[in-house]
């Protein structure tokens with residue numbers, strides 16, 4: 001068993017900073033500024049393509065192939081599609097929103113000019129004291145709205161604050177790191193994995209170690225709606241997503257463990273690349289602290305890249321997370337394990 005030392009303060013602090021930075025699907029201005037700074041801190045220059053995927057390419061000991069590792073910057077959120085007569089905002093989901101998990105939650109509505117207005121996500125029949133069906137009304141895009149936290153009584157009032165169709169709502173994450181290692185927050189998917197990826201990059205830079213092969217570290221911004229991985233440079237031969245993995249009846253996992261996803265709702269992952277990831281897990285993670293997963297309503301940017309017709313192998317792994325797309329829960333052990341697996345993969349331990 002080989003363990004790589006982890007700077008857990010860095011891992012936790014970077015996770016916290018990334019989660020505090022609003023980045024609902026497709027809104028990259030703020031998170032790119034933060035990522036650029038985090039990369040500069042560890043000695044890298046960020047590049048961005050037209051699709052707003054951020055990259056860093058690190059030359060490897062061998063140029064025989066190029067491997068890609070990615071963790072997505074975007075989170076689920078809401079987009080404003082119109083106004084109700086009372087000035088509340090009609091919305092559509094950006095990614096797989098479970099409306100039950102966001103009822104009553106505060107949010108920031110990010111306007112087209114980049115300014116923000118505070119809001120609250122409410123059900124149209126919001127109170128048991130007022131509405132007979134407050135408990136039973138189905139929570140959907142048509143029964144939920146964003147109520148701006150301001151004296152707004154009409155669509156015109158909302159527009160005066162800068163809100164228009166296409167504004168996006170970023171939901172408050174409520175990050176809590178407990179002393180015993182548990183972390184509860186929205187958007188651990190996928191910012192905990194972005195932090196793990198940055199930690200591996202930091203280690204490479206600080207120790208002057210080259211990855212086994214030329215390695216492209218990617219940070220897409222459209223994963224939650226399924227096409228973050230649709231484009232990537234053609235030089236990439238294999239593409240591995242760091243993303244949250246699942247806890248539930250089909251999974252031998254809990255919040256301390258790392259899942260290697262071998263198949264998901266769209267496709268199996270590449271057989272041999274997945275086997276290499278499994279070999280890496282056997283080398284750096286204790287038995288019982290990792291598992292193989294056939295993911296249910298779930299996919300990743302690595303498999304998105306398959307579906308867009310890219311000629312590559314795909315793979316995926318990441319920290320087991322409870323209550324995904326809600327107030328998610330994992331443990332530092334799973335983040336450290338994810339970092340160690342990323343570390344082992346880029347060093348070619350699965351070869």
Ligand SMILES: [Zn+2]
Nearest residue numbers: 189190243244
């Ligand atoms: Zn994700």
